[in-house]
Amino acid sequence: MLPSPIRETADIIKKLPGIGPRQALRCAFYILRNPAIRQDLKLVLDKIESVKNCSICFRYIHLSPNAADSTCSICRDIERDKNSLCVVEEDVDLEQLEKAGAFGGQYFVLGGRLSLNQDPRALRINELKQRALKDKDLKEIIMAMSPTAEGNAAFLWLKQEILSASDNTAQIKITRLGIGMPSGGEIEYADEETLRGALENRN
Ligand SMILES: [Zn+2]
Numbered sequence: 596m597l598p599s600p601i602r603e604t605a606d607i608i609k610k611l612p613g614i615g616p617r618q619a620l621r622c623a624f625y626i627l628r629n630p631a632i633r634q635d636l637k638l639v640l641d642k643i644e645s646v647k648n649c650s651i652c653f654r655y656i657h658l659s660p661n662a663a664d665s666t667c668s669i670c671r672d673i674e675r676d677k678n679s680l681c682v683v684e685e686d687v688d689l690e691q692l693e694k695a696g697a698f699g700g701q702y703f704v705l706g707g708r709l710s711l712n713q714d715p716r717a718l719r720i721n722e723l724k725q726r727a728l729k730d731k732d733l734k735e736i737i738m739a740m741s742p743t744a745e746g747n748a749a750f751l752w753l754k755q756e757i758l759s760a761s762d763n764t765a766q767i768k769i770t771r772l773g774i775g776m777p778s779g780g781e782i783e784y785a786d787e788e789t790l791r792g793a794l795e796n797r798n
Pocket of ligand 1: 669
């Protein structure tokens with residue numbers, strides 16, 4: 596019988612995505628044998644507590660304990676275009692679009708992949724509608740969903756949700772990333788050239 600701290604460590608690691616029971620146990624032993632890894636893990640686990648969501652776009656940001664402002668550098672940047680909002684599913688998509696440098700507007704992070712199996716209530720659909728309702732500068736919402744069958748269905752559904760929210764939101768132009776994105780490809784893995792093209796060709 597393995598000592599319970601090893602089993603308990605393996606049980607936690609097993610909960611991580613893509614990790615099976617055997618791998619989890621191997622990781623637990625690795626952690627046990629490596630004091631330096633244990634030390635680093637303790638440090639980052641403490642630090643990760645100070646990662647919060649930006650109160651405007653909901654992307655993850657690292658806040659210092661006495662930060663007065665819980666907004667991110669993009670939302671605070673007065674140089675950026677206030678009329679267009681790019682809706683991404685996850686933080687990695689936003690990072691990828693920023694790296695491509697083709698978009699100078701605002702962002703909104705839904706917080707998960709839109710799919711037919713996903714309960715939309717788990718995503719920030721209501722928060723997005725609120726943003727569309729309250730943000731009077733908003734003229735265009737660009738949906739940056741991956742061009743998969745599910746992404747297409749999700750786009751049409753989300754577009755309807757926003758347009759039907761109020762008379763004001765009905766005036767907002769709602770587009771999505773255009774051709775250029777490989778069909779079935781994901782934004783997370785798209786190169787910068789492709790993303791710039793997809794933004795230019797939004798429709
Ligand atoms: Zn922000």
